[in-house]
Amino acid sequence: MLIKIPRRSEISAAEITDEDVFVNRRQFIQRAVTLGALTSVPGVLAAAEPIKSALSSTETPTEYKHIINYNNFYEFTTDKRRVASYARNFNTEGWQVEVEGECDKPGTYTLEDILKPHPIEERIYRFRCVEAWSMVVPWNGFALGDLLKRFAPNSQAKYVEFTTLYDPKQMVGQNSRSIPWPYVEGLRIDEAMHPLAMMVTGIYGKPLLPQNGAPLRLMTPWKYGFKAIKSIVKIRFTSRQPRNTWQILAPNEYGFYANVNPNVDHPRWSQAREVRIPGLFKNRPTEMFNGYADDVAHLYAGMDLRRNF
Ligand SMILES: Nc1nc2c(c(=O)[nH]1)N[C@H]1C(S)=C(S)[C@@H](COP(=O)(O)O)O[C@H]1N2
Numbered sequence: 001m002l003i004k005i006p007r008r009s010e011i012s013a014a015e016i017t018d019e020d021v022f023v024n025r026r027q028f029i030q031r032a033v034t035l036g037a038l039t040s041v042p043g044v045l046a047a048a049e050p051i052k053s054a055l056s057s058t059e060t061p062t063e064y065k066h067i068i069n070y071n072n073f074y075e076f077t078t079d080k081r082r083v084a085s086y087a088r089n090f091n092t093e094g095w096q097v098e099v100e101g102e103c104d105k106p107g108t109y110t111l112e113d114i115l116k117p118h119p120i121e122e123r124i125y126r127f128r129c130v131e132a133w134s135m136v137v138p139w140n141g142f143a144l145g146d147l148l149k150r151f152a153p154n155s156q157a158k159y160v161e162f163t164t165l166y167d168p169k170q171m172v173g174q175n176s177r178s179i180p181w182p183y184v185e186g187l188r189i190d191e192a193m194h195p196l197a198m199m200v201t202g203i204y205g206k207p208l209l210p211q212n213g214a215p216l217r218l219m220t221p222w223k224y225g226f227k228a229i230k231s232i233v234k235i236r237f238t239s240r241q242p243r244n245t246w247q248i249l250a251p252n253e254y255g256f257y258a259n260v261n262p263n264v265d266h267p268r269w270s271q272a273r274e275v276r277i278p279g280l281f282k283n284r285p286t287e288m289f290n291g292y293a294d295d296v297a298h299l300y301a302g303m304d305l306r307r308n309f
């Protein structure tokens with residue numbers, strides 16, 4: 001995976017941020033609730049307000065403009081600052097998700113089928129890329145486990161594998177053979193069922209943009225960002241550990257677990273510190289499990305985290 005540290009000129013351009021709009025809207029709605037004036041809030045606005053999750057970090061979220069303009073999505077381009085423009089016309093109409101493998105309810109589900117039963121939450125999570133940059137993102141979505149349970153995984157379902165859309169006409173980066181497309185990722189079933197694991201449908205109360213993995217992407221905040229597979233079209237339950245795309249490409253650099261770990265360096269760089277976008281310096285100590293150790297460390301009890309990186 002390439003590493004590129006942003007130049008100041010590229011990242012600090014003054015713009016009106018959507019984040020201001022988001023914060024103001026939240027305050028407006030909160031005030032309306034306090035005053036008992038909820039009925040005066042336009043229906044659409046009230047309905048769109050996600051439920052605030054107790055799982056949220058109290059850290060200040062990264063500005064929206066950075067979250068939507070600094071991306072890794074190799075299906076479009078490897079240039080982080082151009083993903084947004086390459087992905088602009090990505091068409092997600094008629095999106096379907098195939099569910100396969102060790103479960104009692106396999107089938108083809110429309111996006112509406114997938115989303116319908118799940119109330120949308122806002123979860124503010126730290127997000128740490130293996131390239132040693134990080135953000136704090138107010139994701140919208142719901143617990144992955146709540147979705148997976150609907151497909152009734154059976155006792156052979158030890159792992160779950162996710163696959164991204166393959167459509168080189170739209171995703172022009174897929175015309176390059178640098179990566180064996182489609183992008184694949186996987187989790188152990190207990191990781192997938194962990195309450196922190198999330199299916200993401202939006203950011204800052206807005207639908208997910210193509211560059212961030214529209215219409216549906218994974219988020220596992222204690223793992224490196226490459227586990228957070230985008231634009232998912234297939235979910236497969238399996239008894240065998242799936243081989244994720246980066247592991248196929250460079251097994252000595254990218255493991256299956258990919259848990260954030262300051263003590264296990266990437267062969268080509270240290271993981272001890274990170275830069276918080278849009279910063280310039282790696283001046284933040286990396287936290288074990290990205291700061292979620294109290295929640296997830298038990299999943300790896302007794303495992304050698306150097307071997308199982
Ligand atoms: N399908 C797919 N999913 C992907 C990637 C990718 O190239 N293709 N990049 C991963 C990496 S390396 C990171 S850091 C995150 C970036 O997510 P963001 O652009 O929403 O910040 O997406 C992950 N999911």
Ligand SMILES: [Mo]
Nearest residue numbers: 129130225226
């Ligand atoms: Mo990443």
